[in-house]
Amino acid sequence: MKRYGLWLLSAGLILSACSNDKEKTAADSPIKEEQKKEEKQDVILINTDAINLEVSEESLLSLPPGTLMEDLTYEKDIEAIEVIPETDPELLREMTPKLEELTKEAKDTESIKKGLLSLLASPHYKDIIEKSNAYQPDFEEPYLPDPTKSEPGEEEKKAAEQAIILLDASSSMLLQADGKVKMDIAKSAVKSFAQTIGQSSDVSLVVYGHKGSEADADKEISCSGVEEVYPMGKYSKKEFHVAVDSFESKGWTPLAGAIQKAAEMSSGYDGSTTIYIVSDGAETCDGDPVEASKNLVKNNSSNTVNIIGFDVDGKAEDQLKAVAEAGKGEYFKADSPDDLKDTIQYEWLPSAGDLAWAFTMAPSPWEMMDEYEIGEVYPRQLFTAGRREAHRMLDAVTIMGDKGWITDEQRSELREWGYERSGQMKDLYMKLYEKNRTTAETESDEIRQRVDVWVEKMKALKKERGDIW
Template sequence: MKKIIFVLLFFSLCLAACSNEEPENELEPDDNNSVAEVEDNDDQNQIENDHQEKEEERFSIASLSIVDPSREGMINQVGGQLLEGITLEQEIEMDAKQFVSEHTDELTEYLQLVTSETQNPIDIEKAIVHFLGSPNYTEAIESALAYDPDFPEPDLPGAKVVEGEEEGEQAEKGKAILLLDASSSMLLSVDGRVKMDIAKEAVQQFADVIGQDNDISLVVYGHKGSESGADKQLSCETIEEIYPLGAYEQGSFEESLASFESKGWTPLAGAIEKATEMSQDTEGAITLYIVSDGVETCDGNPVLAAESFVKENEHRKVNIIGFNVNQDAEEQLKDVSEAGNGEYYSADDADELKETIEYEWLPSRAELAWAHTKAPGPWEILRKYEEYDEDHDKIRALVKKEDERYDQALIILRDEEMVPREVRDELRDLLSGNYTKRFDELRDLRSQKIDEINAISDEIKERVNEWKEEMSRRKDERGDAF
């Protein structure tokens, strides 16, 4: 009986063993459906693994920075993952609610991942900023910080032209012809210096001033031959324009002054006639400025020449500076300036010549009365405020759009019941508090830029006022009524 039971048990074990081996025998290498099924399962597993790795790679609360609502914090903020590639203009024009709606699934999945790892409001806020924060604060804030009001430089006599000013920028220029006496008498000395050297230095300084608003020409006479009778004809007939009428260029003008010396006779009438010939086809205001130390010695009539120069043109005039002249010369030069509808000025030494050249052609009282218009006025300053606000408002728009996106995230957290109410309330307070701090920063930034605009405006006003006071003082000293 025991033998029979043993045999039956043996056969049962054999049958069980055969049954366990059957699935291996059924999976043949040529069974394509079964192979494909296994491969599909492997691919699905790989996709899930890749997705999990991607989630882990893009999100780690421990690696996120504390939210910093300061100006520096906004500049350094790394843009949220969901806004990658969004430009400043695109974000400003964005409908935040619609944008989040289009990415609801992605945002919901992200928030589920976050809240599954933490229920700490501070960490959740960091994660929300990491996903929805603005990527464009840096561009907007740096543009606002770089704003320069760029007020026009006031045109003040004696001030140099601003470098970089384009040729032809001024609407209309006057024309000035400088006639410089280089006769032999200019070789004499005044206070230990040669008169010609003093005159050249003063003329150069004068050209620096009037060259800002006028085309300039320099005509020289008496610089050829000698004072001997044999050289009279050469000296009297040689009158040259050594700096052609045109825009003033300091270096070229200085080179022209250095190109001659005092030598011969004094063809004053011929020099004025030369200026008349040069300007016969020129309309508008033309002024002769003559620096001379003596009378006509070439048999000409400078009074008639001056009358001819201004004939039929009320905008022309002849102004003369008599440099260390005797009484006879002064009387003749006064007559010439009167015939030329101009003024005569006397300078007995180097200091007087320099002062006369520098300030005798001062702005009128009327011009000084309107000097305040050279400085920025209230409307100009207001316009600069508005220009700055165009940049500033872009930052404000970014803060608002960002906050709208955060509100949408809070709604998802509430609707999906991802966090308790108390956590959600604390998170809302954090986001709201940082929103307020960002606007505080923006108010400080705007105040800073407004102060800068006002400071620049005030500095220009101060320079204009100083110039006005100085010009008025000089006119008072000279006794000018106008």
């Protein structure tokens, strides 16, 4: 009997424990479900404390990309808007359940605004603003030669009727000088130089070393690659720049072949021709540039060959000096970008006509218009991305309102905020654009001032020498 009683007592205790466990589990279920629900809701607003609703450079630079915007490319975000941006239907479907979660989680309208940005903010604001702030106008540096830098006692010379610029584009010009590619430095200097000599001489540009490669297999094609890329004629800034930018450094150095090309060209010209060679090395195509230079001036005693040795070694310099001497010209040594700029100098005073047209060396109204357009590119992209974002959020407000997830008052306030944000984006676009315009105008004014100072200095020198022309 005792054993039976103990068995009943044990069974009762076991049943009681099981019953208590079930009741405890049942009681705990709503709590766990609520916790899971809260954890799920926290996904949207968890990082919104860092979101600033203000529209400014600072706020947009730090604004996290919308979590639903990962597939939005830069190109699509800045694509021109014809009338009203249309939100991708797939994005509308994807955002709908997120918007329901947001409205359940958000405690007020401000939280909804931040939640919308956390979902739909453009991922490209930082990139666009940084590009806009990096804007620098690309005005050509005016070439303002200073005859007072000539050595004392040098005979004043008259400008040649034709000028041929021979530019070395061999592979060695891909090396750097003072942290910049030598070819880029030389191209910039030649552009400025041609603008100045083009005021009083017809100009031609011949390039060599730009064919093939420095490999032995390409030696023949490279050494025969001497090309007139700007035909002899009146200087045209736009066309000359296109010619200078039409080739790259690649191969060997057919210096003799280039001089022979200049000799052939000059044989058909009336009057004198001055050859200007910009090179960083000696002949590598088995030619004889010294002999070629002698032959060039033999055909016309008024022709000359001037050479600028840019960052050359001793052996190359010896050859280039000999070429200049044989061509009855001069050799200039340029070891740095500044040297190159300074050594490409006129050895005669500019004419009265040159000075009268010197104002063209400052940016023209057309160049300013071009720069204004360039300076507007990224600010306008910002405005476009902002408009797209605003309309995504307006579509989101429509969904939440139609579903009854927000009140009519909230719907009205959020729509007004969307339009207001788009307007603020336009204001920021104008601010960034005006900043870039001011940058362009400041640099243009500085260039114009330098040109004006140079003109007055040249006029004073001409008056001092009794040169009225």
